[in-house]
Amino acid sequence: MGKGVIQSVLDFLFPPSCPVCRAYVEQLGDWCPACMKEAQQPHAILLPALSQRFIGAVWALGIYRGGLRSLIHALKYRKKRSALPCIASFLQASSFVLPEGVDVAVPVPLHEARYRQRGFNQVELIFGEWLSAHGITMEQALVRTRKTEPLYKMARQERRKSLQGAFSLASGADVRGKHILLLDDILTTGATLSGCAAVLCQAGAARVDALVFASDHR
Template sequence: MILNVLRQVSRLLLPIPCTTCAQPLADDPVPFFCRPCWALIRPLRGSACARCRRPLASPTALSHSPTHECHDCRTRKLYYAEVWAPYAYCSPLQDAIALFKYHGKVSLADALATLLIQTLPPQLEGDVLMPIPLHPNRLRQREFNQSLLLADRVAAVLKCPVSYRNLVRTVDTEPQTTLPRSARLHNLHRAFALHEPQEVAGKRILLVDDVFTTGTTSNECARILCNAGAARVTVLALARSVEAGIVPEVWLPPSGPRSHPELRA
């Protein structure tokens, strides 16, 4: 109670703007975001690829084939069985992930993990959670692995152990976000390894990441795990990139979309 009062007084004296709409924050429960903007973060609905759940442009794609897969899933060699990435990677969620991941705002970990936990399918099964690893150089620079922070919170709900030392990144590659799509497919070749391959044999692995874009990173990790005998690899990601026009208009913040160059990385 006292902390809440002090927090409200401090915001009156030193107003903090919402990251998305720039309106002054009051007693909003999520750090750096007002209630109306955070409420815009809603799960994707409608027709989606049966494997990666990428939103499909038209529901007719599933009318004659409920197990229809998107073009990428049909034409690429995939090692993960399915992807669960329930939110579109756009503002205000994109703003929150950028603050969390690139600006060290780890106070957002609980709120972001809650978004993922609220949408987990009841049929989800796994024996162990494994976050996508960072190379030691990147980990020293960032000082935390955002995927591990999410995995820890999901594990508490699923009652599932977290393995964060077995799967490692052995090559400090260029960030995937800086590369064109064609280069991403080759950038991560032999970039991951397992310290103890026998520990994943026969296990159902839940591979945790913050954002699912092309799926190249997840697929390379899944390849390493499947080659070591993993029974199944499911990717859990908070958000996924989607094509323009698929994101519902209700996601737009009250003042319209804003540009945040300071959040780009």
């Protein structure tokens, strides 16, 4: 396929490069094969028993370090949507098989104030297109009712406390009898996922599994 003249000039001035090692690649969003291979580490995660009460399975597509970490940081904290093509090609290359029978995917919500400040929920931007290509729709079935301090500042116990009652069902959402795939960008302690899953189960969800883009669990 031929590229447009403008694209060719842009490629000459700013050649597309691997998001990790900066080697030149053919197209915007591509990774070099070596870095892509290293980043692809889909794995299941065992949460502590308390967190797992409401969650079936938890999976991560990669490890929260290196390329995945910098892509998430660029998108989330520097609002760089230019990270999205690299995220999209990472998802496309993933060997992860989505669980069967999922009725709807639900992103972990941001508090309204944080959403307004950032302008988007990064979880929706990361997973939206990929899931819809797999026939799974996303629904904002949860809202974050309390603004929590950044969790990385807190100890594990404090995190759990801070997240209690932080989420509730969005008005009009109906999750009764549904198999839900809960989505988040990163997983650290699992407190966020378990807080969300508890609300969904208490609202009648039949099953909640969770998928995160990257996890710091091995």
